[in-house]
Amino acid sequence: MVENERLRQEMRRCEAELQELRAKLAAPCAGCEHSQESAQLRARLAQLQLEVAENKSMLSELNLEVQQKTDRLAEVELRLKDCLAEKAQEEERLSRRLRDSHETIASLRAQSPPIKYVIKTVEVESSKTKQALNESQTRNQHLQEQVAMQRQVLKEMEQQLQSSHQLTAQLRAQIAMYEAELERAHGQMLEEMQSLEEDKNRAIEEAFARAQVEMKAVHENLAGVRTNLLTLQPALRTLTNDYNGLKRQVRGFPLLLQEALKGVKAEIGQAIEEVNSNNQELLRKYRRELQLRKKCHNELVRLKGNIRVIARVRPVTKEDGDGPEASNAVTFDPDDDSVIHLLHKGKPVSFELDKVFSPRASQQDVFQEVQALITSCIDGFNVCIFAYGQTGAGKTYTMEGTPENPGINQRALQLLFSEVQEKASDWEFTITVSAAEIYNEALRDLLGQEPQEKLEIRLCPDGSGQLYVPGLTEFRVQSVDDINKVFEFGHTNRTTEFTNLNEHSSRSHALLIVTVRGVDCSTGLRTTGKLNLVDLAGSERVGKSGAEGSRLREAQHINKSLSALGDVIAALRSRQGHVPFRNSKLTYLLQDSLSGDSKTLMVVQVSPVEKNTSETLYSLKFAERVRSVELGPGARRAELGSWSSQEHLEWEPACQTPPGSTRAHSAPGSGPSSRPGSIRRRLQPSGKSRPLPV
Numbered sequence: 001m002v003e004n005e006r007l008r009q010e011m012r013r014c015e016a017e018l019q020e021l022r023a024k025l026a027a028p029c030a031g032c033e034h035s036q037e038s039a040q041l042r043a044r045l046a047q048l049q050l051e052v053a054e055n056k057s058m059l060s061e062l063n064l065e066v067q068q069k070t071d072r073l074a075e076v077e078l079r080l081k082d083c084l085a086e087k088a089q090e091e092e093r094l095s096r097r098l099r100d101s102h103e104t105i106a107s108l109r110a111q112s113p114p115i116k117y118v119i120k121t122v123e124v125e126s127s128k129t130k131q132a133l134n135e136s137q138t139r140n141q142h143l144q145e146q147v148a149m150q151r152q153v154l155k156e157m158e159q160q161l162q163s164s165h166q167l168t169a170q171l172r173a174q175i176a177m178y179e180a181e182l183e184r185a186h187g188q189m190l191e192e193m194q195s196l197e198e199d200k201n202r203a204i205e206e207a208f209a210r211a212q213v214e215m216k217a218v219h220e221n222l223a224g225v226r227t228n229l230l231t232l233q234p235a236l237r238t239l240t241n242d243y244n245g246l247k248r249q250v251r252g253f254p255l256l257l258q259e260a261l262k263g264v265k266a267e268i269g270q271a272i273e274e275v276n277s278n279n280q281e282l283l284r285k286y287r288r289e290l291q292l293r294k295k296c297h298n299e300l301v302r303l304k305g306n307i308r309v310i311a312r313v314r315p316v317t318k319e320d321g322d323g324p325e326a327s328n329a330v331t332f333d334p335d336d337d338s339v340i341h342l343l344h345k346g347k348p349v350s351f352e353l354d355k356v357f358s359p360r361a362s363q364q365d366v367f368q369e370v371q372a373l374i375t376s377c378i379d380g381f382n383v384c385i386f387a388y389g390q391t392g393a394g395k396t397y398t399m400e401g402t403p404e405n406p407g408i409n410q411r412a413l414q415l416l417f418s419e420v421q422e423k424a425s426d427w428e429f430t431i432t433v434s435a436a437e438i439y440n441e442a443l444r445d446l447l448g449q450e451p452q453e454k455l456e457i458r459l460c461p462d463g464s465g466q467l468y469v470p471g472l473t474e475f476r477v478q479s480v481d482d483i484n485k486v487f488e489f490g491h492t493n494r495t496t497e498f499t500n501l502n503e504h505s506s507r508s509h510a511l512l513i514v515t516v517r518g519v520d521c522s523t524g525l526r527t528t529g530k531l532n533l534v535d536l537a538g539s540e541r542v543g544k545s546g547a548e549g550s551r552l553r554e555a556q557h558i559n560k561s562l563s564a565l566g567d568v569i570a571a572l573r574s575r576q577g578h579v580p581f582r583n584s585k586l587t588y589l590l591q592d593s594l595s596g597d598s599k600t601l602m603v604v605q606v607s608p609v610e611k612n613t614s615e616t617l618y619s620l621k622f623a624e625r626v627r628s629v630e631l632g633p634g635a636r637r638a639e640l641g642s643w644s645s646q647e648h649l650e651w652e653p654a655c656q657t658p659p660g661s662t663r664a665h666s667a668p669g670s671g672p673s674s675r676p677g678s679i680r681r682r683l684q685p686s687g688k689s690r691p692l693p694v
């Protein structure tokens with residue numbers, strides 16, 4: 001049975017392989033790949049045929065075995081039948097003997113006692129016989145069981161035989177089918193090989209034909225090349241001659257090259273010299289242009305006036321409240337931006353200043369007006385910009401502004417940075433800042449470690465006549481970030497010192513002092529310009545409104561310093577012989593930035609509302625007083641002469657005062673010869689440190 005199963009599996013495998021072979025034979029194939037596959041198929045076919053033959057022999061062996069088993073079975077059946085017949089005979093014999101014994105017993109019973117004895121003996125023998133009978137019956141029984149068993153085995157074997165027969169028939173049928181299949185595959189393969197052979201022959205024929213054509217063409221080409229070769233030979237000869245000529249020339253080339261190089265080098269040297277002299281000329285022109293630009297710039301500032309007063313009116317804010325008191329009392333002249341009209345107690349009053357900014361003016365508009373002054377600081381001029389006005393009129397807004405909309409202070413520093421950067425190729429600049437406060441005529445350093453300490457203004461010990469503040473901190477700034485840090489530090493110092501900062505700041509002057517020091521890299525010329533940005537204390541007249549005690553003292557100090565400032569500016573503007581700088585700490589501190597060729601601008605801050613008209617009137621009168629000391633055109637020319645002379649001192653030895661200029665009002669320290677301070681400042685030797693000049 002196991003063998004049968006194995007054979008069946010083998011047959012199934014053969015069948016699967018045949019299927020596969022059939023599929024491969026059916027698939028389209030090409031070239032040598034096909035022939036390779038065909039060879040493989042042929043080998044596989046042979047193997048399969050071998051396997052089929054093996055299977056067949058195994059099948060015949062199996063048949064033989066079945067036949068042998070059938071024969072043995074028939075033999076067993078025969079033996080069994082013999083056994084049964086023997087048993088039947090034995091039984092028959094034994095029953096016959098039993099019957100004889102019974103009869104003998106009965107006849108003997110009818111005889112005498114000796115006979116009885118015999119009977120007894122017989123009876124004894126009879127029981128033995130019975131026992132033998134029983135035994136033979138038991139054996140018979142056992143044999144019958146064995147026969148039944150054998151029969152059962154026989155039956156099973158018959159069934160097995162039958163199924164073997166069936167299987168054999170099936171296998172035979174399958175083998176026949178496989179053989180047919182193999183036959184067909186073989187036929188197919190032969191056909192395939194035949195067609196491949198034909199294809200191959202065809203391809204060979206075609207290739208041969210092509211090769212013949214190509215060969216013909218090559219022969220033709222060869223003939224052409226031969227003809228060309230014949231014609232090229234003379235050209236080759238010419239070329240060889242040329243080549244030999246060139247070779248001779250090349251031998252002489254280094255000499256020629258050296259000569260040519262010598263010539264070119266000489267030309268280049270000459271060209272470099274020409275370029276150098278051109279560069280020198282250009283540098284000279286550039287310097288002259290630079291000087292001219294400076295002159296033009298100063299001329300522009302001069303035309304605008306050395307001391308200028310402008311007004312800025314702030315917008316009405318919600319702090320001004322509602323009602324008639326908060327109504328607008330200020331109007332402007334649409335045709336003249338230097339005129340402002342104020343309606344005070346029902347009476348119109350007009351003022352004329354250098355420029356008036358309406359509430360619509362932006363921080364940038366105002367800055368534009370002061371921009372030229374700030375850039376002149378880079379050229380070594382001292383500049384003062386003041387914000388003047390009553391408390392809440394917008395002084396701090398104009399000078400400091402807000403973080404989103406910064407005022408003059410930050411914009412000025414930004415402008416200085418960008419200007420300095422533009423000139424970085426020719427100049428080296430350092431910008432430093434100091435911040436100070438004057439409260440009740442006491443000067444304090446806002447950037448120092450001890451802001452509460454009072455500082456003094458002293459004469460420079462070097463005998464130059466300049467003033468300085470010992471201990472005033474100077475910070476070097478290089479970016480807007482640095483400025484912000486400095487401002488923040490100054491602000492912190494102020495806030496930690498005073499509980500009511502707003503009130504305090506209204507009553508103190510805040511100064512931001514920016515010093516720009518430059519060195520011209522090509523000439524070594526040094527300049528120092530100072531920009532003083534001052535947020536003045538509130539100008540309202542507290543003293544007149546009956547203030548007492550500390551408020552009165554504050555008011556007196558403020559009034560004193562503000563009127564001292566007014567006096568100084570008026571004296572400078574009218575070129576008085578004596579300028580009262582020492583009348584207040586503020587003017588004393590700013591002395592060198594207010595005198596000489598310094599430039600000053602006062603921004604008068606104005607509140608537009610009705611309730612502030614008295615203070616507004618006072619502020620505008622102050623502004624007009626400062627401005628009213630008019631300089632005639634002659635004086636202005638004289639001023640121009642003084643500026644020019646300074647430029648000439650640096651670049652040209654001679655200076656000329658323009659004709660018609662008058663020096664009647666010139667202060668002793670403002671003429672060309674009496675400005676040693678400013679000239680010294682410009683000619684300071686490189687790297688020499690000195691106390692901050694004030």
Ligand SMILES: Nc1ncnc2c1ncn2[C@@H]1O[C@H](COP(=O)(O)OP(=O)(O)OP(=O)(O)O)[C@@H](O)[C@H]1O
Nearest residue numbers: 314315317390391392393394395396397505506538
């Ligand atoms: N041009 C302006 N545009 C918008 N708001 C302004 C302008 N000027 C001033 N302000 C606002 O008016 C208010 C008062 O201004 P600011 O504090 O600058 O006055 P001040 O004169 O410096 O006062 P104090 O003397 O007390 O320091 C502030 O809220 C400020 O923002």
